[in-house]
Amino acid sequence: MAKVIVITSGKGGVGKTTTSAAVATALALRGHRTVVIDFDVGLRNLDLVMGCERRVVYDFVNVVQQEANLKQALIKDKKLDNLFILPASQTRDKDALTIDGVERVLNELKETFDYIVCDSPAGIEHGAHMALYFAEEAIVVTNPEVSSVRDSDRIIGILQSKSRIAEQGGTVKEHLLLTRYNPERVARGEMLSVTDVEEILAVPLLGVIPESEAVLKASNQGVPVVHDSDSDAGQAYEDAVARYLGEDRPHRFLERQKKGFLQRVFGG
Amino acid sequence: MSLMDLFRKEEPSTASVAKERLRVLVAHDRLRHNGPDYLPQLQQEILAVIRKYVHIDDQDVNVQLEHQGNTSVLELNVTLPEEAQD
Ligand SMILES: Nc1ncnc2c1ncn2[C@@H]1O[C@H](COP(=O)(O)OP(=O)(O)OP(=O)(O)O)[C@@H](O)[C@H]1O
Ligand SMILES: [Mg+2]
Numbered sequence: 001m002a003k004v005i006v007i008t009s010g011k012g013g014v015g016k017t018t019t020s021a022a023v024a025t026a027l028a029l030r031g032h033r034t035v036v037i038d039f040d041v042g043l044r045n046l047d048l049v050m051g052c053e054r055r056v057v058y059d060f061v062n063v064v065q066q067e068a069n070l071k072q073a074l075i076k077d078k079k080l081d082n083l084f085i086l087p088a089s090q091t092r093d094k095d096a097l098t099i100d101g102v103e104r105v106l107n108e109l110k111e112t113f114d115y116i117v118c119d120s121p122a123g124i125e126h127g128a129h130m131a132l133y134f135a136e137e138a139i140v141v142t143n144p145e146v147s148s149v150r151d152s153d154r155i156i157g158i159l160q161s162k163s164r165i166a167e168q169g170g171t172v173k174e175h176l177l178l179t180r181y182n183p184e185r186v187a188r189g190e191m192l193s194v195t196d197v198e199e200i201l202a203v204p205l206l207g208v209i210p211e212s213e214a215v216l217k218a219s220n221q222g223v224p225v226v227h228d229s230d231s232d233a234g235q236a237y238e239d240a241v242a243r244y245l246g247e248d249r250p251h252r253f254l255e256r257q258k259k260g261f262l263q264r265v266f267g268g
Numbered sequence: 269m270s271l272m273d274l275f276r277k278e279e280p281s282t283a284s285v286a287k288e289r290l291r292v293l294v295a296h297d298r299l300r301h302n303g304p305d306y307l308p309q310l311q312q313e314i315l316a317v318i319r320k321y322v323h324i325d326d327q328d329v330n331v332q333l334e335h336q337g338n339t340s341v342l343e344l345n346v347t348l349p350e351e352a353q354d
Contacts, residue, residue: 145286146290146293150293150294150297153297157297189284190281192286192290200287200290200291200294
C-alpha cells in the first residue's frame with residue numbers, strides 16, 4: 001500500500017527540496033518504487049535538484065487539469081529505474097491545484113508506487129495546504145533558528161487540524177528533521193541544539209543533517225546528495241531514511257568532528 | 269584580555285535566549301491558533317476588570333490552555349505591579 005509523505009516546514013529556504021530529493025532517492029536506492037512531486041507551482045526547483053530540468057515536457061498541473069496523462073508527465077530518474085519525478089509548472093498560478101484534482105492524481109500514483117514524496121512550497125497558504133492535505137506522514141524540516149522552529153510548530157498545528165486524516169479524527173505521523181546543523185556553533189552557545197528544538201516542538205527526531213558544502217555541490221550538479229556517499233550530509237540523509245524504515249541507527253554529526261592526526265597536520 | 273574580563277559575569281548564550289523566546293512565542297501561537305475563539309475576548313475582559321483596581325499592562329495577563337486527557341485547564345497568570353503587592 002502506497003504511503004504519502006509530505007516534506008514541509010512553513011518557513012522558506014530551510015531545505016525542503018533538498019530533503020525531498022534526498023529522501024526519495026534514498027528510498028529508491030533501497031528498492032522502493034518512489035515518486036517525488038513538486039508542489040511548488042510557479043517556482044519549480046525540484047527538477048533542478050534532481051537534474052532532470054531539460055526533460056520536463058508536461059507537469060503536475062497539466063495532469064491535475066487533465067491536459068496530459070501521468071505517463072506523459074512522469075520523468076524517470078537519470079540513475080534509478082524505480083524513481084520518478086513529477087515536476088511543477090513554472091507558468092501557472094498558485095491556485096491551479098485543486099483538492100479533487102490532486103486526489104485523483106495521488107490515487108493513480110498509489111497503484112504503481114510504494115512511496116509518494118510531496119515537496120511542499122513554503123508558507124501556510126494554498127500550495128502548502130495542497131501538499132499536506134493527503135499526507136499520512138510528515139517530515140517537518142527545521143533549521144535551528146527562532147523563526148524556523150516557530151513556523152514548524154505552526155505547520156504541525158495545521159497538519160493536525162487541516163489535513164484529511166485530521167479532519168477524519170486521526171493523526172498524521174510526524175518526524176522532525178533538523179537541517180543545516182552546525183555542531184561548532186551549538187558548542188559555542190550560538191545555535192539552538194537538537195535537544196532545545198526537540199523540547200520545544202515535541203516531535204520525534206528522525207535525523208540531523210549538518211550544514212554541509214556537499215549540499216551545494218550536489219545541487220550544482222543536479223545529483224541528490226545521497227549519491228555522494230562519502231559526504232556527511234549524504235550519510236546523514238541515508239541514516240534518516242534507514243531510521244524512517246525502522247532501522248535503529250545512532251545519530252551522527254551532532255558533535256564537533258574531532259580532527260584526525262593527518263587533518264591536524266595538513267589542515268582542513 | 270584584561271584582568272577584569274576574568275571577573276565579568278558570564279552573559280547567557282544567544283542560544284539560550286533564543287530558546288526562552290521560542291518557549292513564549294510557541295505557547296502564545298498555540299493558544300491563538302488552537303484555542304477556542306473566545307479566548308482573546310476573554311483575555312481582554314479580564315484585563316478590563318483588573319484595571320478597575322490596579323494599573324497593569326496588556327502583557328501582564330497571561331492565559332494558557334492545557335489539554336490533559338479529557339479535560340482542559342485554563343491557566344490565568346496576572347502579574348501585579350510592584351507597589352500593589354503589599
Ligand atoms: N544541509 C545543508 N547544508 C548546506 N546548505 C543547505 C543544506 N540544506 C539546504 N541547503 C541550501 O539551502 C538552500 C535552500 O534549500 P532548499 O531549496 O532545499 O530549501 P526549500 O525549503 O525547498 O526552499 P523553498 O522554501 O524556497 O522551497 C539551497 O541553496 C540549498 O543548497
Ligand atoms: Mg523548495
